[in-house]
Amino acid sequence: MKGLEMKNNVAVISRQVTEMTDDEIHNLKKIVFDSGIVVLKAQNATASDFVDFGRRIGELSPYYEEMYHHPNHKELFVSSNVQTDGKVIGVPRTGKFWHADYAFMAKPFAFTITYPQVVSSQERGTYFIDMASAYERLSPEMKRKIEGGVGTHSVRRYFKIRPTDVYRPISEILHEIDAKTPTVTHPLVVNHPVTGAKILYVSRGFTETISLKDDDLDADEVLKDLLVESGQSDDTFTHPDIRQININEGDIFLWDNRRYVHHAKHNDKVEPTKTYRLTAYDGLPFSAEIDFALDSVKEVGLV
Numbered sequence: 329m330k331g332l333e334m335k336n337n338v339a340v341i342s343r344q345v346t347e348m349t350d351d352e353i354h355n356l357k358k359i360v361f362d363s364g365i366v367v368l369k370a371q372n373a374t375a376s377d378f379v380d381f382g383r384r385i386g387e388l389s390p391y392y393e394e395m396y397h398h399p400n401h402k403e404l405f406v407s408s409n410v411q412t413d414g415k416v417i418g419v420p421r422t423g424k425f426w427h428a429d430y431a432f433m434a435k436p437f438a439f440t441i442t443y444p445q446v447v448s449s450q451e452r453g454t455y456f457i458d459m460a461s462a463y464e465r466l467s468p469e470m471k472r473k474i475e476g477g478v479g480t481h482s483v484r485r486y487f488k489i490r491p492t493d494v495y496r497p498i499s500e501i502l503h504e505i506d507a508k509t510p511t512v513t514h515p516l517v518v519n520h521p522v523t524g525a526k527i528l529y530v531s532r533g534f535t536e537t538i539s540l541k542d543d544d545l546d547a548d549e550v551l552k553d554l555l556v557e558s559g560q561s562d563d564t565f566t567h568p569d570i571r572q573i574n575i576n577e578g579d580i581f582l583w584d585n586r587r588y589v590h591h592a593k594h595n596d597k598v599e600p601t602k603t604y605r606l607t608a609y610d611g612l613p614f615s616a617e618i619d620f621a622l623d624s625v626k627e628v629g630l631v
């Protein structure tokens with residue numbers, strides 16, 4: 329693609345998304361699956377242009393909680409502490425824990441696309457861990473232990489209290505969370521339907537328990553080990569497999585949400601920040617058998 333260069337394994341593209349041809353969009357999706365994270369530099373897109381771009385990437389899905397929605401575009405999730413006409417649009421300080429977007433739902437998103445509008449002067453950026461590489465790095469013994477295992481995922485620990493929840497009993501709110509977003513189960517090892525890569529599917533924020541085929545194993549200990557080995561238990565963020573990607577105002581980030589867990593950085597000083605986010609499906613199963621993966625790749629014309 330024109331204007332593409334690789335920088336530290338991130339695909340950096342200097343091309344306005346509003347000017348991309350259908351061929352370029354198709355190539356862009358191939359690049360996302362291939363390199364995992366794409367940065368589209370210095371965009372001039374409006375909120376509505378950004379939504380149009382998202383629609384060309386995949387099937388957009390508005391966030392299930394309305395308080396995050398942009399007032400004119402329900403597909404836009406707004407993370408913001410900026411006041412507009414005296415009130416905050418969106419929700420401040422989102423995603424400051426290891427997670428994949430919608431891992432607590434039956435079908436997590438294929439793509440996450442963010443577009444920072446206002447960034448703080450310090451402590452900005454997002455941490456990422458490539459969970460396909462994390463799987464590859466596991467010992468053969470650990471791979472055997474988790475084969476055929478499943479994990480349960482829930483939003484319970486990170487559900488954000490809404491303004492309308494003030495003065496409600498906590499038991500009522502917890503009951504509502506369990507009714508609206510019951511715990512879901514995903515395989516511990518997800519087969520990527522496009523690349524065929526095996527992905528270790530656990531996150532410190534959303535994975536509650538795991539079950540293993542061998543009942544004699546201590547599943548809680550294995551989950552703890554998986555979080556340590558993948559880097560998600562390192563609160564200093566110095567684990568060699570944690571990558572920090574810095575955010576610049578106006579850059580669009582697009583990543584493979586099956587493959588990465590991410591963790592937002594937020595400035596503890598109160599500085600204005602505002603980011604738009606879109607989340608999209610690619611029409612493929614969340615996890616697939618390898619044989620199916622190769623077929624589906626041909627079907628969507630990615631090879």
Ligand SMILES: [Fe+2]
Nearest residue numbers: 423428429590
């Ligand atoms: Fe997120």
